[in-house]
Amino acid sequence: MTAATSSRSTKSRPHRVGRRAAILMGVAAIAFATAQAPASASASQCADNRLCAWSDANYSSIFTAYTASAPALGGDDNRFDSLWNRNSVSWYVYVDAYNRGAKYCVRPGYSVSNLGDWFGLHDQISSVQKLGSTSCGTATPIGSYKGS
Ligand SMILES: [Ca+2]
Numbered sequence: 001m002t003a004a005t006s007s008r009s010t011k012s013r014p015h016r017v018g019r020r021a022a023i024l025m026g027v028a029a030i031a032f033a034t035a036q037a038p039a040s041a042s043a044s045q046c047a048d049n050r051l052c053a054w055s056d057a058n059y060s061s062i063f064t065a066y067t068a069s070a071p072a073l074g075g076d077d078n079r080f081d082s083l084w085n086r087n088s089v090s091w092y093v094y095v096d097a098y099n100r101g102a103k104y105c106v107r108p109g110y111s112v113s114n115l116g117d118w119f120g121l122h123d124q125i126s127s128v129q130k131l132g133s134t135s136c137g138t139a140t141p142i143g144s145y146k147g148s
Contacts, residue, residue: 079123
């Protein structure tokens with residue numbers, strides 16, 4: 001019984017240490033990302049010909065830029081709070097993945113500094129679609145002109 005207990009604890013120790021190291025590395029990575037993001041996050045991150053998105057209002061925190069449609073946003077799903085369209089065409093943003101659910105239109109040069117101010121879109125966007133023209137079709141336009 002003693003031998004079994006001892007053998008079990010010896011076996012589990014490397015596993016536990018490995019897990020703890022992995023968790024610590026994860027915490028360090030998160031701390032690094034959190035420390036870095038506010039210093040560098042701003043509208044100036046957004047290059048031409050992109051739909052830019054940030055995880056917080058006023059173009060701050062985690063930054064993502066799209067040059068093409070994205071039917072699913074992965075880790076950015078339900079995370080965006082601000083947008084800026086620096087394309088010459090409009091983009092649709094949808095509250096569900098695969099271009100489903102309520103859709104809204106961000107026209108060329110338009111930005112949304114706080115999606116929570118527009119139809120309660122805080123942390124709602126789940127897919128984005130690049131259109132072929134400046135037209136919003138039947139979709140509701142959101143945001144205000146910022147320039148492109
Ligand atoms: Ca959503």
